[in-house]
Amino acid sequence: EADIYQTPRYLVIGTGKKITLECSQTMGHDKMYWYQQDPGMELHLIHYSYGVNSTEKGDLSSESTVSRIRTEHFPLTLESARPSHTSQYLCASSRDRGGAEAFFGQGTRLTVV
Amino acid sequence: KQEVTQIPAALSVPEGENLVLNCSFTDSAIYNLQWFRQDPGKGLTSLLLIQSSQREQTSGRLNASLDKSSGRSTLYIAASQPGDSATYLCAVRPSTSYGKLTFGQGTILTVHP
Numbered sequence: 001e002a003d004i005y006q007t008p009r010y011l012v013i014g015t016g017k018k019i020t021l022e023c024s025q026t027m028g029h030d031k032m033y034w035y036q037q038d039p040g041m042e043l044h045l046i047h048y049s050y051g052v053n054s055t056e057k058g059d060l061s062s063e064s065t066v067s068r069i070r071t072e073h074f075p076l077t078l079e080s081a082r083p084s085h086t087s088q089y090l091c092a093s094s095r096d097r098g099g100a101e102a103f104f105g106q107g108t109r110l111t112v113v
Numbered sequence: 114k115q116e117v118t119q120i121p122a123a124l125s126v127p128e129g130e131n132l133v134l135n136c137s138f139t140d141s142a143i144y145n146l147q148w149f150r151q152d153p154g155k156g157l158t159s160l161l162l163i164q165s166s167q168r169e170q171t172s173g174r175l176n177a178s179l180d181k182s183s184g185r186s187t188l189y190i191a192a193s194q195p196g197d198s199a200t201y202l203c204a205v206r207p208s209t210s211y212g213k214l215t216f217g218q219g220t221i222l223t224v225h226p
Contacts, residue, residue: 006156033213041218042216042218043216045213048213058213059213088154090156090157092157101145101147101162102147102204102206102214103159104149104156104157104158105156107154107155107156109154
């Protein structure tokens with residue numbers, strides 16, 4: 001069982017609000033990732049981190065930002081939510097070596113009204 | 114740029130059938146390949162991880178093979194059950210690019226009683 005947790009699982013919020021999606025892992029993984037997935041569509045990488053104080057933008061442009069102050073924590077923030085941000089956001093982590101298997105959280109389904 | 118394609122896009126089979134899901138990738142310089150399962154509205158569950166040096170991996174009724182030189186992987190599910198109904202995703206991790214996974218579009222599997 002993967003030890004990676006996302007909160008909240010579901011969030012409905014009004015346009016213009018600031019939101020933070022939480023992601024934590026207890027496996028001591030250096031690498032963490034945020035993916036965005038629209039219903040029935042493939043996953044797209046929006047942010048990743050190789051370790052503390054290391055963050056990079058992914059392949060899909062996103063208005064969100066991330067931070068990595070602690071190894072286990074990789075929150076994603078939207079300063080001003082818009083309906084176009086409605087999607088599922090999936091957090092993942094992996095070890096740098098030893099097979100580098102990726103583990104995913106249960107996801108946060110965000111709806112901006 | 115790595116591209117991952119999964120065939121078929123959807124598959125419906127009666128319970129008890131053996132089935133094969135296909136995954137192909139354009140760049141053979143991979144570190145590993147991972148098969149996931151995703152239930153509707155949920156996160157991803159890791160099923161099997163194959164390192165680039167391996168030919169296959171088995172877990173219970175699941176068997177995944179890898180032919181890196183031809184850019185192909187197959188996921189074999191034996192004696193399918195209704196509980197196997199889900200979307201199956203294939204993802205490759207390049208040998209470079211610091212571990213960013215590239216996903217296929219997935220195969221939607223329905224096993225009916």
